[in-house]
Amino acid sequence: MVSNTNTTCNFHKISVAPMMDCTDKHFRMLMRQITSQALLYTEMIVAQSLYFSEKKEKFLDFNIEEHPISIQFGGDEPRFLGEAAKLAQEWGYDEINFNVGCPSPRVSSGNFGASLMNSPHKVAKCIESLKKNCDLPITIKHRIGVDSNDKFEMLNSFVREISAAGAERFIVHARKAILHGLSPKENRTIPPLRYDIVEKLKKQNPNLFIEINGGFTNIQECKTALTKFDGVMIGRSAYKHPLKWLSIDETFYRKQNPSKKTSTIIFNLIPYIEKCLIKNGSTWPICKHLINLIEGIPRAKSLRHQITTKSISKELTIKDIVELTNEIQNIGY
Numbered sequence: 564m565v566s567n568t569n570t571t572c573n574f575h576k577i578s579v580a581p582m583m584d585c586t587d588k589h590f591r592m593l594m595r596q597i598t599s600q601a602l603l604y605t606e607m608i609v610a611q612s613l614y615f616s617e618k619k620e621k622f623l624d625f626n627i628e629e630h631p632i633s634i635q636f637g638g639d640e641p642r643f644l645g646e647a648a649k650l651a652q653e654w655g656y657d658e659i660n661f662n663v664g665c666p667s668p669r670v671s672s673g674n675f676g677a678s679l680m681n682s683p684h685k686v687a688k689c690i691e692s693l694k695k696n697c698d699l700p701i702t703i704k705h706r707i708g709v710d711s712n713d714k715f716e717m718l719n720s721f722v723r724e725i726s727a728a729g730a731e732r733f734i735v736h737a738r739k740a741i742l743h744g745l746s747p748k749e750n751r752t753i754p755p756l757r758y759d760i761v762e763k764l765k766k767q768n769p770n771l772f773i774e775i776n777g778g779f780t781n782i783q784e785c786k787t788a789l790t791k792f793d794g795v796m797i798g799r800s801a802y803k804h805p806l807k808w809l810s811i812d813e814t815f816y817r818k819q820n821p822s823k824k825t826s827t828i829i830f831n832l833i834p835y836i837e838k839c840l841i842k843n844g845s846t847w848p849i850c851k852h853l854i855n856l857i858e859g860i861p862r863a864k865s866l867r868h869q870i871t872t873k874s875i876s877k878e879l880t881i882k883d884i885v886e887l888t889n890e891i892q893n894i895g896y
Contacts, residue, residue, distance in 0.1 A: 574732055574772055575602035576789060576815045580798035581635040581660070581704070583607060589849040591629045592835055593856070594801070596828040598811040600818060603632050607662050609675075610638035610647040623654045626835075630657060633702065637662040639675040639685060641692035648696040659693055661686075661730070663705040666740040666750040677740035680709045683721045687728035694729035702732040704776070704796075707760050708739035715760060719767060726771055734796050735761045737777040751799070762791050781807060782814055789815075803855055825856050826892035829884070837881050846884070850874040860896045 579586065579594055581604035591603045608622050613636075616622060625632060634656040636647050644661075651659050663686055665676035679686050686703075693701045703725055707718055722733055738754040745753055756778045765773040774794030779785055785795040801808055806825065812818040822828045832849070840846050851874070854867045866887060873879035 574774075574794060575600070575631065576794050577785060577811055578602035578633075578734070578774070578794065578796045579604065579801045580776060580796050581605060581607055581633075581662070582798060582802060583665075585802045585852075587848075588625050588629065589839065590802070590852040591632070592626060592849070593805065593828070593832065593852050595628050596822045596831055597801075597805050597808050598820065600631075600812050600816040602657075603629055604660065605632070605634045607635045607637045607665060608647070610636045610643040611640060613647050613650065614643045619650065623650060625654075625656075632656055633658045633660045635660040635662050635704070636693070637665065637675050639679060639682075639689065641688045644689050645692040645696040648693045648699070652697040652699055656699065658700040658702060659697065660702045660704055660734070661689060661693060663703055664734075664736050664740070666706075666742055666745070666747050677706050677709050678742060680705055680721060680740075681712055683724045686721075687724050690725055690728040690730050700731045701729055702734065703730045704734040704736065706736050706738060706740045707757055710740070710742055713739045715763060718760070718764060722764060722768060722771065726768075732772040732774060732794070734774045734776050734794075735764065737761045737775060758788075765792060780804075782810055786814065802852075804858065805855055806858065824892070825860065825896045826888050828856060829853065829888045829891070833881065833884060833888075836884060840881065845874065845877045846879045847874040847877075850879065857891070860891060861894055866891070 578601055583606050586604055586606050594603055613619060613622050634651045636644060636659060638644050648659055662676055663679045690701055690703065707713065737756045737758050737760065740750055741754055758775065761773065761775050772793045774796055775788055775792045776796035776798065779795055779797045780800045788795045809820060809823060812820045822831060836846055836849055839849050850870050854870055857863050857866050860866065869887065870879065873883060
């Protein structure tokens with residue numbers, strides 16, 4: 564197991580956040596064309612749902628190309644989380660992340676996600692169960708506070724208790740969660756970003772690996788943040804504007820990324836798209852992510868429309884994708 568020490572060789576400087584309805588295995592395959600090094604995450608999986616499911620592969624399946632990959636669990640029952648940890652290790656995930664940051668009503672009503680910050684002892688028990696039942700690193704993603712429970716002393720105490728329970732990396736979304744009055748979407752933008760609070764947390768806990776999350780939109784912002792924090796997690800910007808992140812490997816890992824153009828990325832993905840088409844009878848599961856690659860290109864709106872409408876109606880063929888990609892390549896993208 565990796566110890567609770569600030570050694571960036573054991574951890575990833577850059578990660579792409581778990582996002583519901585976004586970071587499925589198809590999006591992660593696309594992101595592997597953007598970066599081979601950044602840590603990728605699954606969507607949140609509710610441990611109890613996984614436990615009772617008869618189709619566990621639906622939750623757990625991923626492609627070998629997705630490594631390094633972290634699986635994120637939500638829940639508040641140590642027993643179910645322990646069983647989920649065993650499965651995560653059996654399926655070959657690289658680490659486990661525990662969700663104490665999601666502000667969705669579906670999550671808070673079940674007493675997990677961000678609402679759990681109000682119950683640090685319960686979180687500690689969950690972390691202990693995850694750690695006891697596997698040999699994977701256990702990490703946690705959380706906010707800087709919840710509703711009126713937003714004093715720094717609470718946050719500092721929370722992190723120290725969870726560290727003692729065995730959490731090895733803290734991904735801190737630099738906003739508090741407002742569970743009463745704001746929607747999940749509003750919680751991503753309305754509560755102000757407080758990088759200063761996360762910086763204070765790092766200064767008071769120099770031996771803990773503190774990764775910051777929230778509001779990062781470009782490489783330079785990440786470079787600046789890494790002068791103060793151990794890692795940076797990027798979220799919506801990676802999903803909506805993946806091409807902005809093509810230099811992750813070169814900038815942070817000193818590795819070249821040959822996929823510098825939209826057409827190159829799509830051509831590289833065609834064998835995977837073909838497999839998806841054979842398995843699912845549709846290209847939409849991956850093409851719904853692919854359209855975010857087509858921006859800043861002449862006729863971008865028309866190209867996105869063609870891919871979307873044909874893919875949803877199951878009329879988009881591999882030949883169509885090749886022709887569209889050739890068109891993109893011929894105009895220099």
